[in-house]
Amino acid sequence: MSxxxxxxxxxxxxxxLSTLELKGDIITWREMLCEGKTLTTVGSESFWKTRFDFLNKNYKVSKSWFIEKTLKEYRSLCNHKQQDQIVLWFDHDLFCQVNLLAVISWLLANRKYAQISLVSSGLDPKTKTIRELTSLTDDELREMYAHRVMLNQDDIEFADYVWQLYCSNNPIRLEHLTDFKDYNFSFLGAAIARHLRRFPTISNGLNEMENNILAVAAERQHKNKAALVGSLLQQQGNLGFADTQYERAIGRLKPLFTGLNPVRLSRKGKAILEESNNYYSALQDNEVYLGGALKYSFLYNTESNRILKL
Known part of the structure; x- marks a missing residue:
């Protein structure tokens, strides 16, 4: 074994990555830990039970699919015990950065003596935009691999600490983190800031993503929900969400539309978007978690960019 x-x-x-023919085995981390409740003990029985319960309830993931796609790959990771060099390939967005934290936390607990390095999204020198790993050419990927960032013990322990905070019941503790620049994670600070904006705003009870859905729907007419989702995927910034996540979010906001074929906001939807009405009470759900925190136990103040506990 390599x-x-x-x-x-x-x-x-x-x-x-498999087409680049680099040395080493490849394991895929198949999770979306940016959604649903998470526990600090990555890989434990309670961790996987919590994750399956969320995915089954909200995305209709079957037990057989979860075992075949997620648990089998995780068990393969557990069986790779001899590797003393581990390379992490994760993008800049919130989706990937939260998964990255969990993986590093697991490695800290289970692969203490491995040398861990990181390859992240690339900055296009011409457009000054951040490009996903899948959009890079083979030569660009090989170049980034050759110059990958070696994580030191402080980096690894910091990532684990941020993971512990992400899984805690109080996101205000994440808000107090200010030293991201001292560690080798170029995109983590922006991802955590974006995570905090997923809590409902004081102004209308919707979070940043939900407000963006209404704003994009109001900007121009979309002939159907699929067209709206397509626009949202192009304008989501560093969330890194997939169409299924947006479809689920649109489902929560459905009463604010008069229809989705074509897409039209209702009068109430427009009022909420204009912040002359508040939708918090209609959305409030004491079973919705972001990491370890209940989503509707906190509010985000867009003027001060601070989290408030209810």
Whole structure:
């Protein structure tokens, strides 16, 4: 078995990476820990039970699919015990950065003596925009691999600490983190800031993502929900969400539309978007978690960019 192991952010990139013929085995981390309740003990029985319960309830993931796609790959990771070099391939967005934290936390507990390195999204020098790993050319990926960032013990322990805070019941503790620049995680600070904006705002009870859904719907007419989702995917910034996540969010906001074929906001939807009405009470749900915190136990103040506990 190779002494080098690659852990990727998803199947799409695993397929791409396999064509580069780099040395080492490849494991795919198949999770979306940016949604639903998370526990600090990554890989424990309670951790996987919590994750399956969320995915089954909200995305209709079957037990057989979960075992075949997620648990089997995780068990393969557990069986790779001899690798002393581990390369992490994760993008800049919130989706990937939260998964990255969990993986590093697991490695700290289970692969203490491995050398861990990180390959993240690339900055396009011409457009000054951040590009996903899958959008890079083979030569660009090889170049980034050759110059990957070696994580030191302080980096690894910091990532684990941020994971502990992400899984805590109080996101205000994340808000107080200000030293991201002292560690080798170029995109983590922005991802955590985006995570905090997923709590409902004081102004209308919707979070940033939900407000963006209404704003994009109001900007121009979309002929159907699929067209709206397409626009949202193009304008989501560093969330890194997929169409299924947006479809679920649109489902929560459905009463604010008169229809989705074509897409039209209702009078109430427009009032909430204009912040002359508040939708908090209609959305409030004491079973919705963001990491370890209940989503509707906190409010985000868009003027001060601070979290408030109810």
């Amino acid at each position: 002494s080098l192991l690659h852990i990727t952010n998803g199947d799409r990139f695993t397929e791409r």
